[in-house]
Structure formats: structure tokens, C-alpha cells
Amino acid sequence: MLGHCIADGRLELVSVLGLGAYGVVYLARDLTHPLHQQPGFYAVKVLNKVGLDQRQRRFQRREITLHTLASNHPSVVGLHRVIDADDDPCVYVIMDFCPDGDLFSMITEQQRYADVFFQILDAVQFCHGLGIYHRDLKPENILCLQGGARVVLADFGLATGDKFSGDFGCGSTFYMGPECQGGITKRLTEYDTAANDVWSLGVILVNLICGRNPWKQACPGDETFREYLRNPDFLQDILPISDETNKLLKRIFTIREEWRCTLPELRKMVANISRFT
Template sequence: MASSHPNVVTLHRVFDSPTDPYVYIVLEYCPDGDLFSMVIDSERYLMPPEPYVQDRSRTDGCPVPESPEYVEERVKLDNLIKTVYDQILSAIEYCHSLGLYHRDIKPENILCSADGQRVYLADFGLATGERYSTDFGCGSSFYMSPECQDGAGRRLTQYSTAANDVWSLGIILITLVCARNPWKEAVLTDDTFREYAKNPDFLLDILPISRALNDVLKRVFCIDEEKRCTVSELRASIRGVPRLTASNYETWERLLQRGLLKASRPKEHAQVPVEKNTFSNPDTNSSPSPSPVHSPPNASWDYGPKQGKFGQGLGPFAPTSSDDSWRILEKGRPR
């Protein structure tokens, strides 16, 4: 039903012989694997922030502007992420128009080609034609909406499959931009999600996202699914986001508002020690060596190598599907 869409993997042919115990399904060939590998292993959509350098003419820790070269490359990468994400949204929007609801949208079910520039929705094993479902817990827990799990403290008899898909798309967006999940599960027993439920701007404290992107995500991650945006609304909103990640200046403003920065004028020609990153890479226990380039405290959200290591005790971050053990657990979970 859906494979005629350019961003849904094409079903070419099915061979089903009464004399053969196997059924052969010929699908479109996607040579670059899945989106999970493209994000985590290839780091295709990853770009570390430009080093944070304090403006020596100021005493409040304000950074110097990012270089034009960095801004240009950031714009190019943002445009690539938006293009890839728009393809995913287009595929889901088409499925919803047919009355099909995927219910298992995750990076492992999105295939890639053209070096990660083209993507294809795949694996309709849990898809349904029901607009509302009583099949709670259907899908992959990292990407499920709260109403599909514990209801975020509400008693529910059914949930919207379309709204559940939108929630999954929000997690996918964070995965593309930050190479991690915001929480392990959208349930109130998850510490990170519980903080988000109390404060919808909480993601600004734990992810290097821009305020404009945060505004879009708040419409996606509405606890009340009836107030959640549609795929079409999400598609229009994300196109209007000028920048996906926070600039160094925006990060500084955010920390200043939270009272996490102290005014101090660096000595001329002196090296400014690097603040120890709260979310440092668990692969290394050593502190960075002194350098005139530094990051404000709690600001350099770790973009380090091997994002698959994230989730092993990183500040408020819960294990994500990029953690191999959790990925194995999730793939082996009974459906």
C-alpha cells in the first residue's frame, strides 16, 4: 500500500511457491544500512561545536562570535538534517493519509542510500490501520509515547496511533541532531522524563539544542496527545527553524540565566583552564589539559566519539538505543 512513495522502501516482488517452505520478498536495495548506523557509527550528521573562547574585552564570560566558516558549515549540516528528516516526515505523512500507522518508527527501521542523503521507511511489521489502539506497549520502548506505555499517570483505555507516531518522530529528530535519546522511556519512573513532564523547557538544560528547535519539540512532546502537533504541522515547523543547535552565545546566555557563570576577566596572555565537562566521555577519566580555549561549566554537551558509549552514567542521561546492551535488549524484547 505504501511502497509507491519515494521514501518508503519499495516492495518489488514476492515469490511464494507451494513447494518451497520459504517466502522470498524482494525489496529496494539500500547500500548504506540503517539510520542508526549512519548516526552512531558513521557520525554522518555530527558536527562538534566550535571551541568556546571567552571575549577578553568582557568580564561576564561572553564568548567571541563563531567564525563565518563554522557558521557556513553548520548551516550546510542543518540543511542536510532537515532534508533527511523531511523525507521521513513525508513518508509518515503519506502513510497516515492512507490510514496506515507505523507504530515502530526508530533509526533501525529507516534505511539509507546516497551517503545518508536519502532515507527510506521500512519494517511495517507492527503497522496498523486502526486510528485508535488498545495494544499498549507495541513498538520499541525508547520511541514510544507515554500514552502507549503507562499513560504518564492517566488511566487510558486506548491511544491514538497517529499521535504515537508523532512522538516517535520527535525522538528521531533529537537523534539526528544530538546523536542520543532524551530519555530511556517516556514513563514517570524515568528520572529524565519525569523532569521533562514537570518542565517542558528541561531539554534546554540537557541537550545542545537551539531555542527554536526546543519550541518545535514542545509541540511534539505534549503529554496530552490531543494537543500534540500532526505530522504535517511538524513538517512545516521544522522547515522554519533557523538553527538546530545552540550557538556558543546562546549557551552562554542560558548558563548566565541559570546562575552557573561567574564574572571574571582572564589575564592577558594567560591560559584559561578548561572546565571539567559534567557530561564527559566515559571512555576517558583524565581532565583536559589547560588551554586558552574553554567551555563554560555544564555547557559542552559531549559530542565526543563513539556515541554508543553514551548512557553509561552520563549525568541525567538514561541509556539510549545507541548503547549496545540496550539495543540487544530491545531487539530481543517479545512483541
């Protein structure tokens, strides 16, 4: 696919930016741009159509539709154009190129904890207002601009318009809540996708503050999470967090979805924290 041109020969795929379960993201150079520099580069997600059944194609279209709706927000990666020709085996989703990588690889300075997190929160809250639930919030899906001062939400491959879902295990185990894994005290038939996004935001906040995850998986089989179930203040024993941050995390990492804070509540609590560590 490298060297392949799309958009009537305007864009050339020059390198691979990332590989995912549902597609490959390429760096594309705008051949009409005189200097071949920003803004002459784009990220192009290439989705294969060959061999997909109707359900898989429906998921593909859902990703594109939901991303298109959400991309009007400044903290969501911009989507410029979708090329889906009948005679081409691939769909091409042309997006903004974010040259500074993702949040996972970006070391965020302490004074920018809240600023960066608020941008992520803004994007998620905007999506929820449109009835879009991301279900795969993690640092790898948050891209950086301006040296990390600005971040944008990306990858709507697992996003859904369903407020409640029975699609368990959707996303990364590091970032999904226990309800997304079927529940802890009882077997669930569905889970609240908005509440699961809030849980993921809590793990991302721990990433920003501490540079690590609170646990590998929010399930009783995980030793750290099991200790948290026994003692909700356990995170303060193993993480460099303040009393205020610990109180906030306990409102996010609730076992029952209905006890979990909402996005507006989360925003207010983060804004009121005087020190994170």
C-alpha cells in the same frame, strides 16, 4: 538458508543483513545479472509460516499488504515481489537493497538535519494518508542511500490500519509515546496511533540533532523524563538545542495526544527553524 535460491533460481541468498522478531533479512544476489553488482542485489525478508496460528498469519499478511501500499512512495523502501507458495514453509518479500545501512549508523551532517527529516516525514505522512500507521519508527527502520543523502522508511512488521489501538507496548520503548505504554495520569483503553508516530518522529529528530535520545523511556520511572514532566524546558539544559528546537520539541512531546502537533504542523515548524543547535 544461505545459498538457498528463490524466484525460480534467479536470486541466491548470500548473507544475513538483519534479524528481527518476525523474520530474517538476507542479501540476495541476482544470478541473472552479468556483474553481480547493483542493481543485481536485493534485500529479501524471509518470514516463517510454520507453526503460526491464524492470528499470526493475519499479522504477516497485514505487514505485506501495508508495505505494498506504501512502497509507491520514493521515501519508502521499494517492495518488488512477494513469493508465498503453498509448498514452501516461508514467505519471501523481495525489496530494494540499501547498501549504506540504517540511520542509526549514519552520521548526519548538520546542514542535512531538515533534508533527512523531511524525507522521513514525507514517508510517514504518505502512509498516514493511506490509513497506515507505522508504530515502530526508529533509526534502525530508516535505511540510507547515496551516503545518507537519501533515506527510506522500512519494516512494516508492526504497522496497522487502525487509527486507535489497544495494543500497548507496540514498538521500541525508546521511541514510543507515554500513551502507547498505557498513559501517565490515567489508564487508557486505547491510544492514537498517528499521534504516537509523531512522538517517535520527535525522538528521531533529537537523534539527528544531538546523536542521542532524550530519555530511555517516556514514563515516570525514567529520571530524565520525570524531570521533563516537572520542567518542560529541561531538554534545553541537557541537550545542545536552540530555543526554536526546544519550542518545537515541546509541541511534539505532549503528555496528552490531543495537544500534540499534527504532521502538517510539524512540517511547518521544522521548515521555519533557522538553527537547530
